[in-house]
Amino acid sequence: MIIAVDGPAASGKGTLARKLSKHFDLAYLDTGSLYRAVALSVLSAGADPADNDAALQAAQALDLSTIDETAIRTAEVSDAASIVAAMEPVRAAIRDLQREFARSPPDHKKGAVLDGRDIGTVICPDADVKLFVEASLEERARRRFLELTGRQGDRASALTQTDVLADLRARDARDRNRTASPLKPAPDAHLLDTTKLSIEAAFEAARDIIDLAAP
Ligand code: CDP
Secondary structure (H helix, E strand, O other): OEEEEEOOOOOOHHHHHHHHHHHOOOEEEEOHHHHHHHHHHHHHOOOOOOOHHHHHHHHHOOOHHHOOOOHHHOHHHHHHHHHHOOOHHHHHHOHHHHHHHHHOOHHHOOOEEEEEOOHHHHHOOOOOEEEEEEOOHHHHHHHHHHHHHHHHHHHHOOOOHHHHHHHHHHHHHHHHHOOOOOOOOOOOOEEEEOOOOOHHHHHHHHHHHHHHHOO
16 A cells, blocks of 8 residues: 655644554655755755756765764755755656655555655555645744754754744745646645644544545
């Protein structure tokens, strides 16, 4: 069973996808972490994320086992990730890796949950269930602000919720308006608006959709 979970930044898709993978005993891949890792690698090399060659080189050298889960979550890396993710050669370089994960999930799991922007449209167009998770921009900024301040403590003290909202807005525009695999719901995706839902309520709504769609 393959479950595709797409949606804009901080919509709750990662938390939801992780919970679904546990509940249905499936493998989980956060595809955003791949673009984040490419971006971090470019930034760490002192290159510009808008440099096509540097980004492609980083994508081709991507090694899943060395992704630094803390370092890829900064606001700077988020922004750079959406820049490298708009480059078709970068996307192509890490496409097979994602499809292979879905086709042969690790740990002998019987399927996988993948979350990202183009899972239902490009990576796994034949997924058994597709969810498109949304939430208002204000609610997403509130969630991401809490996440960033909680994670980075003092380093984030200069950060305001207004900055986070502006970052999300810019990243949304970049993700939605790019020509390479833009963020959009697949025609057969189930829309799930989590603006007013708790984590548990969003999980229950998604679980019900999956139980009905893929019994
Ligand atoms: O966690 P958050 O929702 O903020 O972002 P993410 O899922 O970690 O993705 C970071 C960036 O990677 C996004 O802004 C997209 O530009 C890009 N991305 C993408 O283009 N395609 C994917 N399948 C996943 C992420």
